[in-house]
Amino acid sequence: TSLALAHGAHRLGKRTDPMMERWRNYGLGQFIHWGVYAIPGGQWNGASYGGAAEWIRSWKGMPKEAYDNLYKEFDPENYDPSALAKQAKEMGAKYMIITTKHHDGFCLWPSEYTDYDVTNTPYGKDIIGPLVEAYDAEGIDVYLYFSVMDWNHPGYRSVLATEEDRSAYESFKEFTRNQLLELLERYPTTKGLWFDGTWDEAWKEQAEFADNLATEMRKKIPGLIIGSRFRPDDYGNRHFDSNGDLMGDYEQGWERKLPETYEDTNGNDWDCVMTIPENQWGYHSDWRGHVKTSYELIEMLVKSVSLDGNFVLNFGPDAKGDIRMEEKKLATEIGQWMSKNKSAIYNCGHIDWEKQDWGYYTQNRVTGEVNMVVFNKPINSVLRIKTSSKISLQKIYDLNDATKIYDPEEISQDEYIIQLGDEELAEPKVIVIKYDHSKGETKGYE
């Protein structure tokens, strides 16, 4: 039996409206984490912070007072929104999520509700507005990241222990509502919000407030897309309400990790947000540990699409507003692959054929064609295909070599093999399976 919830999931199953269909077909997105944390860039007083650079304020090696005065140095002379938008276009991103305010509370837009914003820095101008314009001009949809947790606001509380906490938190809630409505007012082409910093006990008690605020935001921008990391339900449950139903338009649980199987996604829409180093969102001058290669990132992108998700790759501009060389190189390499293989990513999603070791299937929702994205060429060069129902095969061909047609051999019911040539697999290869959707094949082994 399900609990009667006033502020749980208000919709069962996927949103089917055009704005959500557009979101579902993006495939690839870009995250940008930028703020005053880019100034220290993970270092302070000659010491390197081992955590995520945008969390340096929480490090004992960073005096709070020193951090809280960094904004007086914020002057990104190389900030070039259109260059950033062009780089994202070249990479093949269909949407971009920008940090308007991270946990430190510094606002990259001129906010009426705080002095801790760009207008009080040497730079002095709105960062968000020109970025929204530049990305809109490139046809890349803009989403706004907003951290509810705000270390700068006097009314912010992690826990509501006393009456003083509660009255202070009321002012914080009003501040939060004012800033969100202000953002939507200033940037009306915003397609959605990506919330973060909502794990505090204090926020988990705000089911009604959050529910009403979500309604109010959607009045301002109808169809606004909001993920599962915003609202708590009547009992403080997040992402999934007390009946196990997803709250929000897509699941935001895949941060620096990916689902393994379709079952892991519960059949919901979802995004994976991913860092290039192991765990750095804001700029860190000393990337330690593994930096992902373009093939690793392309495989994560393809795996996401094969499981009906979007893959959002993070970039962290430095204090001057420049994109570091490693990120530029990856954007170019991913873009080169996307320019030849985008039909296997855009408008594509999951098909329930048996997963094979050679890679992943994506099905184009427009053409119905199935893409085999091959990452692993077996020693015998044979690729096995096991469909989930009878199909009437029409053509199997290399997306990037029209002369390369594969002749399938049916080896058992709904099971085929094709033979790759002897050439090495120099990059992930897309092989397209065209088949007639109108009829299943009558032929089968007796």
Ligand SMILES: C[C@@H]1N[C@@H](c2cn(-c3ccccc3)nn2)[C@H](O)[C@@H]1O
């Ligand atoms: C999208 C990413 N989410 C932020 C984050 C994640 N976390 C976090 C907090 C508790 C447990 C695990 C992760 N804290 N902050 C990161 O700072 C970045 O903004």
